Amino acid sequence: MKYNSPRIKVLNKQNILKLIHDNHPISRAEISEITDLTPSSVTRLTKELIDEGYVKERGTIGKNSPGRRRTLLDLNKDASISLVFDLGVNVTTFGLGYFNGKVSLSGSFETPRRPEDFFAKVEEIYLRLKKEYRITRISLSIPGMVNMLENRILLAPNLCWQDVLINDLLDVDVPVLADNEANLSMMAEKYHSKDLKEVKEAVFIVIREGVGTGVLLDGKIYRGSSFTAGEAGHMTVDIHSDKKCHCSNKGCWELVTSINWAIENYRGELQGKNAIEKFASLKKKTGNKKFFEEFAKNIAVGIVNIVNVLNPQLIILGGEVQDLGEYFFNSIESEVKRRALRDAVKQLKIRPTIFETVSSNLVGAAILAIEDIIEKVK
Ligand SMILES: [Zn+2]
Numbered sequence: 416m417k418y419n420s421p422r423i424k425v426l427n428k429q430n431i432l433k434l435i436h437d438n439h440p441i442s443r444a445e446i447s448e449i450t451d452l453t454p455s456s457v458t459r460l461t462k463e464l465i466d467e468g469y470v471k472e473r474g475t476i477g478k479n480s481p482g483r484r485r486t487l488l489d490l491n492k493d494a495s496i497s498l499v500f501d502l503g504v505n506v507t508t509f510g511l512g513y514f515n516g517k518v519s520l521s522g523s524f525e526t527p528r529r530p531e532d533f534f535a536k537v538e539e540i541y542l543r544l545k546k547e548y549r550i551t552r553i554s555l556s557i558p559g560m561v562n563m564l565e566n567r568i569l570l571a572p573n574l575c576w577q578d579v580l581i582n583d584l585l586d587v588d589v590p591v592l593a594d595n596e597a598n599l600s601m602m603a604e605k606y607h608s609k610d611l612k613e614v615k616e617a618v619f620i621v622i623r624e625g626v627g628t629g630v631l632l633d634g635k636i637y638r639g640s641s642f643t644a645g646e647a648g649h650m651t652v653d654i655h656s657d658k659k660c661h662c663s664n665k666g667c668w669e670l671v672t673s674i675n676w677a678i679e680n681y682r683g684e685l686q687g688k689n690a691i692e693k694f695a696s697l698k699k700k701t702g703n704k705k706f707f708e709e710f711a712k713n714i715a716v717g718i719v720n721i722v723n724v725l726n727p728q729l730i731i732l733g734g735e736v737q738d739l740g741e742y743f744f745n746s747i748e749s750e751v752k753r754r755a756l757r758d759a760v761k762q763l764k765i766r767p768t769i770f771e772t773v774s775s776n777l778v779g780a781a782i783l784a785i786e787d788i789i790e791k792v793k
Pocket residue numbers: 648649650660661662663664667669
């Protein structure tokens with residue numbers, strides 16, 4: 416790429432918008448200090464960002480010393496709105512993602528079995544909501560592997576979807592983005608969590624009908640050479656197992672860690688018409704501490720493998736297990752510390768995701784849209 420002057424200007428502008436994004440509210444003087452750009456360049460570029468509606472001025476600091484009064488720049492949360500979908504194996508939820516990384520929930524529907532029917536539903540919702548909101552992106556969280564260059568769902572094992580080319584099935588007038596749900600969850604945590612400001616190696620584990628992991632290495636999501644990295648749910652933890660996995664292998668970690676394991680192995684009645692509802696009813700029952708401790712041990716076995724390979728500082732658990740309480744997380748942590756390499760767990764922390772009402776991957780889908788918007792700023 417040729418770095419001529421207009422190109423450098425665009426890169427500086429993108430840099431400033433990213434900086435405002437990560438540190439808002441922020442003053443022009445601070446931007447100038449961090450970026451090494453002259454105050455006049457910062458003034459010119461931030462004016463463009465204000466005129467284009469991405470940024471707005473908000474209050475001042477240093478009121479008592481007029482000479483040092485600084486106007487703060489903040490994000491305009493309505494600058495760009497994305498329509499975000501959390502494609503679940505049983506239920507899909509959707510909402511609106513704002514430019515400040517927040518998401519408001521709009522609704523949910525039973526996930527159709529055929530990709531054609533699912534994307535017809537997505538289109539219908541988009542056409543309905545675009546009358547009300549200035550939607551500039553559709554962003555999808557997928558429970559499987561996604562080739563982001565081709566917008567192709569390579570494999571969503573628990574839906575039995577393979578090689579689904581999204582743009583063939585969804586013909587809309589805005590860009591469509593998609594990524595794996597665990598990657599998006601990791602992105603959401605990186606964007607919103609305080610303890611991830613310094614941490615550069617972390618893994619987000621989504622436990623639902625399947626199990627996926629989002630891997631953060633050197634501060635970036637690691638997707639692998641062909642977008643299949645982080646499929647830790649399909650690492651073999653039992654070489655003698657005869658139980659077949661959706662991925663066609665046997666003995667996968669997912670088979671003893673997904674909520675389906677808990678439902679199948681629980682001795683008692685569970686209410687609900689799908690796995691998520693049944694697991695929710697299991698969580699509400701009392702006297703299951705021993706059962707959940709066994710479940711925690713299954714989860715810990717996979718975490719030991721992840722920790723021994725990647726040596727992260729932080730493991731985050733999300734999906735359907737995040738609200739299982741302190742004893743559950745303590746059980747996982749003590750088992751991991753007992754089994755993993757001593758030096759691999761020295762700094763390790765294991766915690767639930769910070770997202771409670773809106774799922775981490777739905778927030779991540781909004782972040783994916785924001786990153787795309789910043790990348791396309793001219
Ligand atoms: Zn598998």
